[in-house]
Amino acid sequence: MRKLSAFACGLLFGIGLLVSGMANPAKVLGFLDLAGNWDPSLAFVMAGAIALAAPAFWLARRRASSLAGAPIQLPTSRRIDGRLVGGALLFGAGWGLAGFCPGPALVAAGGGQPRAWLFVAAMLAGMAIFAVLEQRRRSQEAASIHTKPQ
Template identity: 80%
Template sequence: MRNVGAFACGLLFGLGLIVSGMANPAKVLAFLDLAGHWDPSLAFVMAGAVAVAGIGFRLARTRSASILGAPMQLPTARRIDPRLIAGALVFGAGWGLAGFCPGPALVSAASGQPRAWLFVAAMLAGMALFAALERLAAVRAQRSQSSS
């Protein structure tokens, strides 16, 4: 049942991205072009998404398990640190350059857009590089701790 629920949520999310225009990089780039021919329509999409997510998070805080029985796992970090800022900058730069962010890129790739496949490949490579650098940092930290 959990897989059916996950599939339904993913399908609804993907359809929402298509209907809203978020899977269209030209529309996204027009939204980001504040100095040119700005298209403010995605601001309404984002405001609606933030409102729905806010309600969802408020409800989630009152529960210990999801509707399908999975344990509730909400973020606990509250600190704004350099890693968060760097991640936001890299995300924003990628979004501004390509017109894709991860969710819409996957939807566009599934529809066969070559640019989306290139973005997804670069995104996966970036994720693999990050994981490798994290493992390397953990090994270095462990070595320096054991030598102390």
């Protein structure tokens, strides 16, 4: 049942991206073009998403499990560090250069857009590089903990 629910949610999200035009990088780049022919429609899509998600998160904070019975795991950290800021800057730069973020890129790739396939390939390569670097960082942290004199 959880997999079917996840599929339905993903399908609904993808349809929403298509209907709103957010799978079209020109629409996103039009939103980011403040000095040119600015398209505010992305702001309305974001506002609609926040208006829908805010009550859902409010309810989720008061529950221990989802309607499907899975444990609810919401982030608890409010720490803003260099990794968070750096990741946000990289995400924003990629979004601004390509006009895609991960969800719309997958929808556009599924629709056969060659630029989206290139973006998804680059995204997967970035994820692989992060996984290698993160594993290396954790190994170095573990090694430094075990080599500290006590």
